[in-house]
Amino acid sequence: MCQWGPEFIRAVSSVGIPVQAHAGLVPRLSTWTGGLKAVGKTMDEAIWVFEQIKSFEAAGAWAVEVEVLPAELLTEISSRTCLVTSSIGAGSGGDIQFMFAEDILGNHAPPYPRHTKQYRNLFKMEQAMQVERVEGFRDHINDVKSGGFPGPEHVVKAPQGLMEQFLARLDGPLNATQADLRSS
Numbered sequence: 001m002c003q004w005g006p007e008f009i010r011a012v013s014s015v016g017i018p019v020q021a022h023a024g025l026v027p028r029l030s031t032w033t034g035g036l037k038a039v040g041k042t043m044d045e046a047i048w049v050f051e052q053i054k055s056f057e058a059a060g061a062w063a064v065e066v067e068v069l070p071a072e073l074l075t076e077i078s079s080r081t082c083l084v085t086s087s088i089g090a091g092s093g094g095d096i097q098f099m100f101a102e103d104i105l106g107n108h109a110p111p112y113p114r115h116t117k118q119y120r121n122l123f124k125m126e127q128a129m130q131v132e133r134v135e136g137f138r139d140h141i142n143d144v145k146s147g148g149f150p151g152p153e154h155v156v157k158a159p160q161g162l163m164e165q166f167l168a169r170l171d172g173p174l175n176a177t178q179a180d181l182r183s184s
Helices: 006-014 043-059 071-078 122-146 162-171 176-183
Strands: 020-024 063-067 084-088
Touching: 006 043, 020 043, 043 063, 043 071, 071 084
Parallel strands: 020 063, 063 084
Antiparallel strands: none
16 A cells, blocks of 8 residues: 555556555645545546546556545546545445444544444443553552552562571671672
8 A cells, every 4th residue: 555656656566566556535645635635526636536546557556545535536437447446435436445443443532534434432442441451550559558469479488498598698708709809
């Protein structure tokens, strides 16, 4: 999938890499094309989109994602190109329908883009999960502060005699490493 022009598409496809172009509303380029809004609602825009798609076709693209275009326009353009047309917010006149999983699953808060449909409300579930996360961390902090964590069941107990031997070694005569450090 490529959001760049025919020159780039030609270079990539000429070395055997399949390229899907992007026409109509191209979000990453929208500041150059008037913002996040429908494209192709005037004669000049409709001709511009058609010519753009034909230039992608000539450059060697195999498909084009067509985003937020009048549905009737995509129907006519699809019948006049050999590219596979992938509609996202451009009606059912393309060869395939495309929608992001985030939109299908409702990952974001309203308002939703007009051309999307939410089949689930993962945003609501994520909000509930965030409440649980915060409460979980809060409970852990309170448990640590009150001395409830860690408890005896959460720690490893030293084997019998280890601590006495350890302390005797530390408090006994200097070991070789300590003696070497002190003499230097």
